[in-house]
Amino acid sequence: MDNLIEIDFNYIYVTHNGVKVSIAQHRDPDPLATKFQEVGIGEPNAFMPIIRYGSTLTELIDALQEAQSRIDYKVYKGDLWHDECETEI
Numbered sequence: 001m002d003n004l005i006e007i008d009f010n011y012i013y014v015t016h017n018g019v020k021v022s023i024a025q026h027r028d029p030d031p032l033a034t035k036f037q038e039v040g041i042g043e044p045n046a047f048m049p050i051i052r053y054g055s056t057l058t059e060l061i062d063a064l065q066e067a068q069s070r071i072d073y074k075v076y077k078g079d080l081w082h083d084e085c086e087t088e089i
């Protein structure tokens with residue numbers, strides 16, 4: 001049991017036009033060992049779109065703006081996601 005790795009999970013939940021957006025950061029106990037950082041769109045599930053971001057404020061803002069654009073341009077409809085190139089949703 002002593003060699004179990006503890007992971008710290010940080011979540012922020014917001015909505016945009018009624019669509020859930022989650023901002024996540026998962027880290028090891030070492031504060032410099034971030035496992036991953038991501039923005040998820042929609043209801044949490046195995047198929048939700050994920051946008052990964054790096055360690056800078058600019059990368060986080062870019063990921064949030066991409067999520068906002070996907071929602072604004074109706075790439076998301078209910079629980080279904082559509083390719084951004086499709087003309088009909």
